Amino acid sequence: MGILSRASYVIRSKLNALLNRAEDPTETLDYSYEQMRDELQDVKQGIADLTTQKKRLEIQRRKLEENVEKHNRQAREAVQQDRDDLARKALEKKKSKMTQIEELEGQIAELENTQEQLVEKKNELQNRIEEFRTKKETMKARYEAAEASSRVSEAMTGVGDEMEDVGRSIERAEERTEEMEARAQAMDELQDSGAFEDALSDKDDLDRELESLSANSEVESELETLKGELGKSDGNAGNGSVEATDEDVDAELDDLEAELDDAEIEAELEELTDETDANGGSGGDTDVEAEVDVELEESEADADEPRN
Incomplete structure (x- = not known):
């Protein structure tokens, strides 16, 4: 051929x-x-x-x-x-x-x-x-x-052919969506880390770090003020081996509140006893003691509720 x-x-x-x-x-x-x-x-x-x-x-x-x-x-x-x-x-x-x-x-x-x-x-x-x-x-x-x-x-x-085009469109949309989601997460991470400066703010990294240190110093100062008012010092803060968690702090605060309630109850009890002695009567001792017992039980119940 x-x-x-x-x-x-x-x-x-x-x-x-x-x-x-x-x-x-x-x-x-x-x-x-x-x-x-x-x-x-x-x-x-x-x-x-x-x-x-x-x-x-x-x-x-x-x-x-x-x-x-x-x-x-x-x-x-x-x-x-x-x-x-x-x-x-x-x-x-x-x-x-x-x-x-x-x-x-x-x-x-x-x-x-x-x-x-x-x-x-x-x-x-x-x-x-x-x-x-x-x-x-x-x-x-x-x-x-x-x-x-x-x-x-x-x-x-x-x-x-048409469904193939539709499938490709869906794939491209998914890829584009994943890319945008990854980009958004990257932008958030960079923003949180301070790599990008806020365009609407004139503060730089040094200003933000100083503000953070200032805020921490204010918290420490307020803590020292509270300790001074309560008669506490840093020496009783323990050996400082491990920082206390939020649960431990809440538990200690509950114990302090319970102790304060017990002290108030004892003070009231002493006042009632003094009033009884001033009245010179012994017949009312039983009623007073009963009222004191009821108040003690109620205060103990109130003190146990925050712990639960």
Whole structure:
């Protein structure tokens, strides 16, 4: 196979593949149906032309038959007038016209046979067209149903071109979203670490660190003030091995509150005892002690609630 032959074969194969992909069976069927209808129309037009030609020959034959009758009368009249020469000419014309009539009859017979054949072909072609039309509509319905089923299956399985584009769009959106979330977290981390300065603030890292130290010193100063008011010193703060947790601090505060409540109760008890002694009566000792016991129980219950 030569180079030109191979090139021609490759080009024809490529064109055939392109045509197969571009071909729509429904459009092809409709086009074939229209072509058959055009052929039927051509056959009908041919029958009409043939019939017209036959009618012209029949009209011409009729005229020739009329001329034959005319020449026959002329020959009779010439014979009656003893004009054999005129009668002979009339008969010669009559014979010529009769010969033409015979030829026309042969042509008319051929046209009639051709017309009958064309009519039969027209009827056969028309029947075939009707059958093809039925098959065409059936095939179109089957093809459209198969195409719809294929599209639904592709949509369900996600293997179609459109669904592939949708899947890629979703993947790109997820990647973009993850990238933005990571970026937002990175910005928050950098902002918290002080790597980025606030654009609306004129403070730098040194100013922020000094403010933090100032806040811690204020807390320590307030703590020392509280210790001074309570008569505590740093020497009783323990050996300073491990910093106390929030739970331990809360527990110690609860114990302090309970001790303060007990001290207040004892002070009240002493006041009641002094009042009793001042009244000089012993009969009220039992009632006072009962009231003191009730107040002690209530204070102990109140002191236990924060611990729980």
